[in-house]
Amino acid sequence: MPKIIRITTVPMALHVLLKGQMRYMKQKGFDVEMVSADGREREAVIQDEGCPHMIIPMTRKITPFKDIVSLFRLIRLFRKEKPDIVHSHTPKAGLLGMLAAWIAGVKIRIHTVAGLRFMTSEGFTRKLLVRMEKLTGRFATHIWPNSFSLLSYINENNLMPDKKLEVIGKGSSNGINLKRYSPGVLVLEKLTAIKENINYSDKCIYLLCVGRIVKDKGIDELVHAFVRLYEQNDQLRLLLVGDYEDELDPVTDNSRHILKNHPAIIMTGWREDVEYFMAFSYALIHPSYREGFPNVVLQAGAMQCPVICSRIPGNVDIVEHEKTGLLFPVKSTDGLFDQMKQGLE
Incomplete structure (x- = not known):
């Protein structure tokens, strides 16, 4: 049974943006584990998805010392769990998750890009965020922008290797449930x-x-x-x-x-x-x-x-x-x- 770890910075992303994906993958034969910082949505995520969740403290802000601690915790976790795939979402989880998975020797490292924080930043912060995105792309084996216009933007700005980039289907991280939104x-x-x-x-x-x-x-x-x-x-x-x-x-x-x-x-x-x-x-x-x-x-x-x-x-x-x-x-x-x-x- 192939093991996959899905990682986001906060549990809200697992609960809302990726809702139902982990349960679906489990039903299709994957051994699925979830990773994020702690948060109020954690228990609901575990109940909804039927998959174990592990807490690795992460912040959405740029916090170098905390980020280094989170990185080493992720490396230790990946070496212990030995996943076949690590799939990251959100910027901080993407950078730390892809780097940790690379260091731990995980062969398949997927990062979904669902927006770029530096698009709203200026000066040194923008340069730092651009560098972070490029590093994420370097350590990932597959990069999945969730829209074709985002793919074009990434290519136009030479952010990530073109050979790694692919839009799944017609885009979107998870689609919507038309039985609900009607x-x-x-x-x-x-x-x-x-x-x-x-x-x-x-x-x-x-x-x-x-x-x-x-x-x-x-x-x-x-x-x-x-x-x-x-x-x-x-x-x-x-x-x-x-x-x-x-x-x-x-x-x-x-x-x-x-x-x-x-x-x-x-x-x-x-x-x-x-x-x-x-x-x-x-x-x-x-x-x-x-x-x-x-x-x-x-x-x-x-x-x-x-x-x-x-x-x-x-x-x-x-x-x-x-x-x-x-x-x-x-x-x-x-x-x-x-x-x-x-x-x-």
């Missing part, structure tokens, strides 16, 4: 309860944003574009489904003040039932700075919720401007405002 399968009682919880009014127009409340998700631009639109139409509502992540990439203090105090902005925190919000939203707004192949845009399409998103790798694989959605220049508040206004007209 307007006809929603539970009416739950939909009604969610509407009541946000004081829903059929006189209002709801614009939805799903994701982490951080700078590189384009939240600053979204907030200011929405405030301008609201001045023209006070029936608009901005609905944000996601949590703040202040320790990694915080929004500006001004944006945070607006999010807290604006009467037409509704914040729900993180939810796993985003399809219900898509069911009554006028459009999904996805102003992210970087993506690989965004699940939330696929989900919106399946839920028949129109999409307005940034013109970046990943988004452009799904949305064709003015045919399957609206695109605007990344980081452009004016561009986002114009496309939101056009969509509302």
Whole structure:
């Protein structure tokens, strides 16, 4: 029985982005183990996937001393478990996982690229992150970008060896479940309860944003574009489904003040039932700075919720401007405002 270790920086990625893959591989005859830092999703991941999970502390930030400790723990783990395959996801787990697997002599070392952090960085940090991606590519035997536009970006910037690169199928890290993301399968009682919880009014127009409340998700631009639109139409509502992540990439203090105090902005925190919000939203707004192949845009399409998103790798694989959605220049508040206004007209 071939053994595979799937490694991510935090358990959220195993629980959400890769949901069901480990159980499927186990059913197909693989001995599957999962590795990540500890987190609130760990127990749910173990229960859902039916596979053992091992904790290796890792941070999403650049923390050299902690990273070295994590690297040696991974090397020790791989030498003990002797996997046939190590498959990594997310930047930090990719670098540490591929390097540790190479040192431990693992023959098949796969890294999935689902977005590039340096695309939103500048100066020394950008140079360091680029170097990290190149090192990850050097130690991997297979590199799987999860979209064709991301593959093109990697090639254009000579980040990783072309001979190692491949997009699986038509892209995406995990696809979406059309039995779940379909307007006809929603539970009416739950939909009604969610509407009541946000004081829903059929006189209002709801614009939805799903994701982490951080700078590189384009939240600053979204907030200011929405405030301008609201001045023209006070029936608009901005609905944000996601949590703040202040320790990694915080929004500006001004944006945070607006999010807290604006009467037409509704914040729900993180939810796993985003399809219900898509069911009554006028459009999904996805102003992210970087993506690989965004699940939330696929989900919106399946839920028949129109999409307005940034013109970046990943988004452009799904949305064709003015045919399957609206695109605007990344980081452009004016561009986002114009496309939101056009969509509302």
